[in-house]
Amino acid sequence: MSARRPVHLDPRSPLVLDTRELGRRPGSMRHVRRTVDAPADWALGLVRVPAGADVELDFRLEAVMEGVLVTGTADAPLAAECGRCLEPTTDRLTVDVQDLFGYERSPDDPEAPILDGDLLDLTGLLRDAVLLALPLNPVCSDDCPGLCPGCGGKLADLGPDHSHDTLDPRWAALGTLAPDRSPSTPSMQES
Ligand SMILES: [Zn+2]
Ligand SMILES: [Zn+2]
Known part of the structure; x- marks a missing residue:
């Protein structure tokens, strides 16, 4: 009815999890393991999780009094250019995430994530965790000597x-x- 009603989540979206089985009973728990495609915006400077790459999610959903506590890891491949020699290089990234999705919007913390019915959306939580964990200065190897300042060769x-x-x-x-x-x-x- 309200004009400010949020857009509902799409239960088919791979980053949307359904908590209906938990029945809002504190203590009930569910494990979720799935492989999803990396979104295109997990990138910063010289480093990125390639868009569409396999991201392995391993999550636990636990009902608590105020909402659903989400705890888990995301494991994804990284692609980067070496900050010294600019050669392409690859690595892997594993991030730990945890957040509480409230049943109701908290007046104390209106920005905190909330459930949309039984659904919760991991998109923002995962993106924040991945961007924070991306290495700022990737190198192809710790002893990469870089480029010659005279000719630019490796x-x-x-x-x-x-x-x-x-x-x-x-x-x-x-x-x-x-x-x-x-x-x-x-x-x-x-x-
Ligand atoms: Zn290098
Ligand atoms: Zn040179």
Whole structure:
């Protein structure tokens, strides 16, 4: 009747769980295991859970006095670009989540999640947990040497003997302007 009535959840959505079996009896419990497609917005900077990738959910739903307590894990593949050498790299991410979905909207915490009838929606809970857990600075390996500042090549491929003989152009210009004051082997320590 009210114009502010929320849009109802779609029980067929993979991130919507049905709590009807719990019967709102405190202490009753249900396990949910399912594989869902990763949404497209689990991404931040160089790292993402590829859209459509398999996400393994393992959840426990437990009825308590005020609502349904949701506890569980989501396990998903990660794809990233190495922050040092920019090569594609992969990893896995497992996040733990827990939240209470209230039967009624709490006046103390109007933002807290609530049930829609018997249904609850994991979308926001999972997204927040995944985005918080994404590594900010992914690397292909802990000892990735990165890129050569001289030529931009991958130092891991170029080998330990790789170097550039050319002088820093600023030093080269100085040498031309004041040849008698310029040291024969300029080094950065003199700047
Ligand atoms: Zn790397
Ligand atoms: Zn180089």
